[in-house]
Amino acid sequence: MKITDIKVFVTCPGRNFVTVKVYTDEGLTGVGDATLNGRELAAAAYLEEHVVPCLIGRDPRMSEDIWHYLYRGAYWRRGPVTMAAIAGIDTALWDIKAKAANMPLYQLLGGASRTKVLCYTHAQGREIGEAVDAVGERMSQGYKAIRAQVGIPGLPDVYGTGDGTLTNTADDAGLPKEEVWSTTKYLPRIPQLFEEIRAAHGDEIHLLHDAHHRLTPIEAARLGKDLEPFRLFWLEDTVPAENQDGFRLIRQHTTTPLAVGEVFNTIWDCKQLIEEQLIDYIRATCVHAGGPTALRRIMDFAGLHHVRTGCHGAADMSPICLGANLHLDLWAPNFGIQEYSGYSEEMLSVFPHAWSFEDGYMHPGEAVGHGVDFDEEAAAKHPYKRAYLPVNRLEDGTLWHW
Known part of the structure; x- marks a missing residue:
């Protein structure tokens, strides 16, 4: 089994979500969540520009190796953008693995x-x-x-x-x-x-x-x-x-x-x-x-x-x-x-x-896989809208933890 394509979708049905969809040559697909609230486009760009080109042609069942490839192989490890992107790919790959095994993910x-x-x-x-x-x-x-x-x-x-x-x-x-x-x-x-x-x-x-x-x-x-x-x-x-x-x-x-x-x-x-x-x-x-x-x-x-x-x-x-x-x-x-x-x-x-x-x-x-799908047609009705989490200040104006 080989990865033939990976698409990244940013949609806003009330909130912004970043969705990764992985396609294979055997017809199985998997979806993952790569949402980073307030930095959605950063996660999407990281995926599209840096991650996706490296994964085409790889075996999606090798999720452990792919995880380490994306984590260790980037050298600049960790951080919310990197880990959200890895999560999107990894979740989609586990979805595919469970579908290939014809069982729900927990099994x-x-x-x-x-x-x-x-x-x-x-x-x-x-x-x-x-x-x-x-x-x-x-x-x-x-x-x-x-x-x-x-x-x-x-x-x-x-x-x-x-x-x-x-x-x-x-x-x-x-x-x-x-x-x-x-x-x-x-x-x-x-x-x-x-x-x-x-x-x-x-x-x-x-x-x-x-x-x-x-x-x-x-x-x-x-x-x-x-x-x-x-x-x-x-x-x-x-x-x-x-x-x-x-x-x-x-x-x-x-x-x-x-x-x-x-x-x-x-x-x-x-x-x-x-x-x-x-x-x-x-x-x-x-x-x-x-x-x-x-x-x-x-x-x-x-x-x-x-x-x-x-x-x-x-x-x-x-x-x-x-x-x-x-x-x-x-x-x-x-x-x-x-x-x-x-x-x-x-x-x-x-x-x-x-x-x-x-x-x-x-x-x-x-349901086989993780049991959640992504409706591309419905998502297309809800384009991205810029949004952020709030900022918090004390009564004297000092920036504080939100």
Whole structure:
């Protein structure tokens, strides 16, 4: 079997997605997600100009060799653009391999370790009462685990507190929105939120919270300690993860479980945190961490150190990424939970899929391959629109972590 062509598509059915489609001389095709939110055209150009010419004529079943060829062979390793491009190719190749074997991807990985995949979704509000009601609404939809966020008094809407839109984020000129942040106003607010959620909805629902890298280690330690009475499933992205020693200080002061890793690109980003058991959940995901080949290694490595998986699953990754994640989730012995923020009908029309949701759990389906396809005709109706993730500033104007 040989690769005869590789096409790269950038489409915007509400959000920008970069899709890789690999064609073979035996008629099998595979699709992968190479989306990099706010830098979509960089990933697409990397693929079209540098990656695709090197792969024509290669055997798509040699995904391990191709992965190392694209990673080691480029010399300039790692980074979000490179790893998103590798992920797009790698996911498409695993799709082809599973189709050639006439089995769903999770079977090719070694079979299922469970019958279904626990997932969590998002609930938010500008005020605490609104957020509490939003949690109740998600519970009525069957969710067993919910990430709760709330607005901060005296600040305009920030990430996780507005209308929860799934569409591209940008200002009227198509440039990054600028949000305002205050940690001193945030820290007392969050324990109040979870106290009221527990009072309204009881102890059975799993609750999660995302600090979005905005705290210092001692601030995160204080928040984790304040949240202990409310038994969170996890506290996510407390501090910027570049300086991973910060997690050691947090760990010393709180028993609230810690999760991080959605921005990680390789196993090397995870190594210290996992080896030293400074986190409880690793949130690396297929499209950002180099595809199933790389994510499977991260999952196995985490399992050796009592760290469970918690794949990132926001709507700025395409349904292809979610489909691949779900196959890995079903297989991974140390699975923890899968994020599922949902997709619009417009998005799903471009990406027909076999995965399903029922009563708080997901399943990748039994279709051969990873079970997600790409409708080129539907995609053509939704051309690319420039968009960015927001930028964050403190009240005095200092640029801060978003």
